[in-house]
Amino acid sequence: MNRCLVIGGSGDIGKAICKELLDEGWSLGVHYNTTPLEFVLPEGSFSVQGDLSSSEGIDSFLSGLSRDWDAVVFAAGVSLQGLFQDSEEEMMDYLHHVHVKSMWQITRHVLPSMITEKQGNILVITSIWGETGASTEVLYSSVKGAQRAFINALAKEVGPSGVRVNGIAPGMIDTKMNHLLRDEDVLEIEQEIPLGRQGRAEEVASAASFLLGEKASYITGEILNVSGGWK
Numbered sequence: 001m002n003r004c005l006v007i008g009g010s011g012d013i014g015k016a017i018c019k020e021l022l023d024e025g026w027s028l029g030v031h032y033n034t035t036p037l038e039f040v041l042p043e044g045s046f047s048v049q050g051d052l053s054s055s056e057g058i059d060s061f062l063s064g065l066s067r068d069w070d071a072v073v074f075a076a077g078v079s080l081q082g083l084f085q086d087s088e089e090e091m092m093d094y095l096h097h098v099h100v101k102s103m104w105q106i107t108r109h110v111l112p113s114m115i116t117e118k119q120g121n122i123l124v125i126t127s128i129w130g131e132t133g134a135s136t137e138v139l140y141s142s143v144k145g146a147q148r149a150f151i152n153a154l155a156k157e158v159g160p161s162g163v164r165v166n167g168i169a170p171g172m173i174d175t176k177m178n179h180l181l182r183d184e185d186v187l188e189i190e191q192e193i194p195l196g197r198q199g200r201a202e203e204v205a206s207a208a209s210f211l212l213g214e215k216a217s218y219i220t221g222e223i224l225n226v227s228g229g230w231k
Contacts, residue, residue: 001027001044004121004212005069007106008076009047010035012175013125016201017073017208024209029069031061031076052076052102053094062105067113071121071212074103074147079177084138092139099143103150111158118162121212124151125204128169128227148223155221164220166211171227174198194229 004021008014009030018030019039028045030037037047050061078098080091107122114120129137130144148167155165172178172189178198181189190197207226210216225231 001025002070003027003029003068004071004073005029005031005065005106005110006073006075007031007052007102008074008125010037011075011077012177012201013077013170013173013204014073014075015039016205017075017125020202020205020209021212024213026071029066033076053097055097055101058097058102058105061102062109065106065109067110069110069113070119071123072106072110073123073125073208073212074106075125076102077125077127077177079137079140081136083136087139095139095143100146100150103147107154111163114163115158115161120158120163122151122154122163122165123208123211124165124167125208126151126167126169126223128171128225128231130169131223132231151223152221159220164216166216166220167223168204168207168211169223169225169227170199170204171225171230172198173204173226174200189230192230193227197228199226199228 004026006014006018006028009018010032018028021028030047031050032047033051041047051057052061076098078095124147126147127144129141130148133141151165151167172193204226207224
């Protein structure tokens with residue numbers, strides 16, 4: 001049975017990915033921070049709490065984490081809206097740790113085993129804003145851009161060892177993160193999306209399942225937009 005570590009498994013997208021992988025027979029280690037899991041894990045899978053918003057929290061999480069995983073999915077995410085000149089250094093550090101430093105540290109933790117086994121998968125749920133940028137979401141766009149560069153560079157480095165590294169860039173997905181938007185703002189965005197609607201977390205999960213599976217065995221260093229054509 002393949003083993004996958006899902007970082008941010010209590011969020012809407014992370015939860016959908018967990019359910020998809022469980023249906024496919026994966027054994028999961030599901031990370032969460034403050035929001036408990038809303039689904040029951042079967043025997044052979046487990047949940048683990050960890051605050052990844054600081055170096056100390058990341059180190060604590062890693063201290064009890066196995067190094068032997070067939071795949072890791074990074075689905076944790078925190079958005080922030082506001083003018084860049086009003087950004088506080090504390091929030092800069094917070095977003096950096098959650099989106100970038102924890103990804104670096106956890107990947108470094110599990111890579112030696114994957115390289116030894118000559119197989120493995122790293123999958124990062126990034127964002128279309130990491131490529132195009134979003135006004136009033138400069139910090140979020142910045143860390144998502146860093147994730148894209150990480151995917152591209154690491155895929156080249158570990159490809160010869162049989163480890164694949166890919167990403168998914170969701171667009172407007174119907175999640176709690178976007179429920180803070182006003183109805184009129186959502187309607188305006190939907191009118192800009194070629195498919196005319198928000199995406200569903202399950203649609204992101206289907207893409208994750210594909211990239212982690214054998215049907216994607218010759219795909220690495222790629223970032224798949226799941227955005228309804230919105231860019």
